[in-house]
């Protein structure tokens with residue numbers, strides 16, 4: 035793959051935020067000796083190197099009642115070397131949609147001879163493993179994991195740790211293009227390959243997000259992303275004293291992290307999770323508040339933003355979903371950060387008022403924060419989970 039070199043980097047304490055890098059060539063051919071000038075503006079990442087990183091990476095697909103055809107397409111796009119982890123919160127009553135997902139995955143793994151794990155978010159063993167390992171932050175009153183994409187993601191990160199992976203990447207199950215899925219995984223691998231720190235994150239920016247309205251229109255930015263990015267950049271500007279537009283992926287659902295970084299971040303429930311990850315990095319390593327982890331602070335936290343070639347097309351859930359479920363929690367996580375000063379707060383309020391998302395005297399909701407995964411006793415969690423691993427493996431028969 036050929037990708038633009040990191041040309042511009044903004045620093046905030048020990049956080050390095052790289053500006054958007056475009057993919058130039060999805061397939062850059064065989065490994066060859068490069069003429070020395072090639073590496074200046076463009077980097078060629080060899081296939082073998084991509085595969086090496088894919089091998090160390092788990093790809094997590096969070097899913098909840100998505101169309102089975104979409105799910106199957108997404109699964110087929112995940113590079114072979116990646117460990118697939120499906121965490122599903124699909125319904126089991128009336129129609130057992132989880133069963134259908136599991137059967138589809140089993141069949142896929144059978145014919146492609148590959149490894150995958152699939153687990154239901156409400157799995158009682160998973161909940162017990164968490165409780166025994168002392169990590170109860172994502173458990174609900176019924177003792178099972180709460181609903182929500184973030185909660186599912188966290189469970190999957192833990193499974194990636196049990197599987198001894200180094201990286202974890204997320205790809206939504208409602209994606210229409212398997213080719214886009216494939217590209218995301220490669221972009222993650224490429225980002226980790228370019229990273230100098232073991233604490234790194236890759237966030238995807240799609241080049242176009244097609245909208246269907248009398249023909250197809252290739253829209254560059256969603257409205258929610260635009261507003262979230264503006265507010266996040268305002269927060270960064272207030273700390274550096276320089277206006278910036280560096281953040282372009284505040285809401286990126288498609289993103290990946292090294293597990294070393296994943297385990298030290300504070301998360302947020304539901305759809306605030308992606309913006310909150312950035313906020314946690316700024317809070318923990320931005321140099322304004324005390325450093326959250328001395329080793330990570332020393333190595334630095336690196337953020338890559340990669341612009342993919344494939345357009346992003348997923349299930350559209352309409353305006354109200356976008357506003358209430360995505361914009362509001364995302365801005366809430368910025369607003370309630372101890373880093374957020376008066377001007378950014380005012381900007382957030384103005385944006386929300388303009389979108390009719392809050393009333394004049396209201397504030398955005400406080401995110402529900404989730405303790406970093408490091409708090410878990412991983413040994414205990416692993417012990418309970420390993421005993422049942424067979425029943426989660428797509429290649430094995432059920433117990």
Ligand code: GDP
Nearest residue numbers: 096097098121122123181182183186206207208
């Ligand atoms: P958007 O694409 O950001 O608008 O959000 P979606 O509603 O498409 O959700 C993103 C992904 O998370 C999709 O693959 C959903 O199926 C999945 N998802 C949503 N809610 C849950 C949940 O409670 N648990 C799990 N495991 N996945 C979820």
Ligand code: CO
Nearest residue numbers: 206208348349
């Ligand atoms: Co979606």
